[in-house]
Amino acid sequence: MQGNSAGTPCSRDPLLDVKVRFGQRLRALRTEQNISQEKLGEMAGLHRTFVSMVERGERNVTLATVEKLAKALGRRMADLMPDAP
Amino acid sequence: MQGNSAGTPCSRDPLLDVKVRFGQRLRALRTEQNISQEKLGEMAGLHRTFVSMVERGERNVTLATVEKLAKALGRRMADLMPDAP
Numbered sequence: 738m739q740g741n742s743a744g745t746p747c748s749r750d751p752l753l754d755v756k757v758r759f760g761q762r763l764r765a766l767r768t769e770q771n772i773s774q775e776k777l778g779e780m781a782g783l784h785r786t787f788v789s790m791v792e793r794g795e796r797n798v799t800l801a802t803v804e805k806l807a808k809a810l811g812r813r814m815a816d817l818m819p820d821a822p
Numbered sequence: 823m824q825g826n827s828a829g830t831p832c833s834r835d836p837l838l839d840v841k842v843r844f845g846q847r848l849r850a851l852r853t854e855q856n857i858s859q860e861k862l863g864e865m866a867g868l869h870r871t872f873v874s875m876v877e878r879g880e881r882n883v884t885l886a887t888v889e890k891l892a893k894a895l896g897r898r899m900a901d902l903m904p905d906a907p
Contacts, residue, residue, distance in 0.1 A: 755889045755899075799882040803903075804840045814840075815900035818888075 757794030758819035764792045766810050766817065781809035842879030843904035849877045851895050851902065866894035 767777050774792070778785040782805060790796050791806075798806075800814075807814045852862050859877070863870040867890060875881050876891075883891075885899075892899045 755885045759885050797884040797886050799884050800840045800844050800888075801882050803885075807906075813906060814903040818898070818900040818903060821892075821898060 754794060755819065756797050759798065759817070760792040760794040762817055762819045763788075763806060766812060767792075770810065772810075777806070777809055781805040839879060840904065841882050844883065844902070845877040845879040847902055847904045848873075848891060851897060852877075855895065857895075862891070862894055866890040 767774070772780075774788045775785040777783075778788045781788070783802070787796070791798055791802075803814050803817055807817050810817075852859070857865075859873045860870040862868075863873045866873070868887070872881070876883055876887075888899050888902055892902050895902075
């Protein structure tokens with residue numbers, strides 16, 4: 738078998754997990770600006786691997802981190818918030 | 823002397839500290855709905871003293887907490903984000 742078989746429930750439903758939804762939002766805004774994870778990390782004062790983990794929904798980031806990422810992307814903090822599931 | 827004397831700079835400038843700005847925003851939304859800290863805590867599954875600390879800008883809350891508070895207040899997570907300083 739390759740990957741998840743059809744019908745296998747995902748262990749982290751993006752509709753449920755705020756970390757995953759935030760990571761998807763961050764990735765969308767970053768790629769929209771053609772910035773690499775490394776570049777975003779540099780601009781936000783965060784390590785590239787941390788940015789990568791955040792985008793994969795593996796970190797429950799704090800307000801301070803949201804603010805750093807928002808500033809680096811030139812967006813408002815509200816712009817980074819995912820919609821309700 | 824009582825409280826801060828005039829001209830004494832505040833050690834935590836609300837224009838600079840994202841925790842303080844978030845706390846102010848949360849308090850504004852809560853009082854708008856005439857809900858006590860205790861009631862908000864109950865609805866969000868958080869302790870009253872934690873809600874109090876958040877409103878005073880003493881906690882660097884995570885996305886998961888922002889989501890709980892937003893749900894309890896019937897608002898979007900983005901509505902809880904403070905504007906840039």
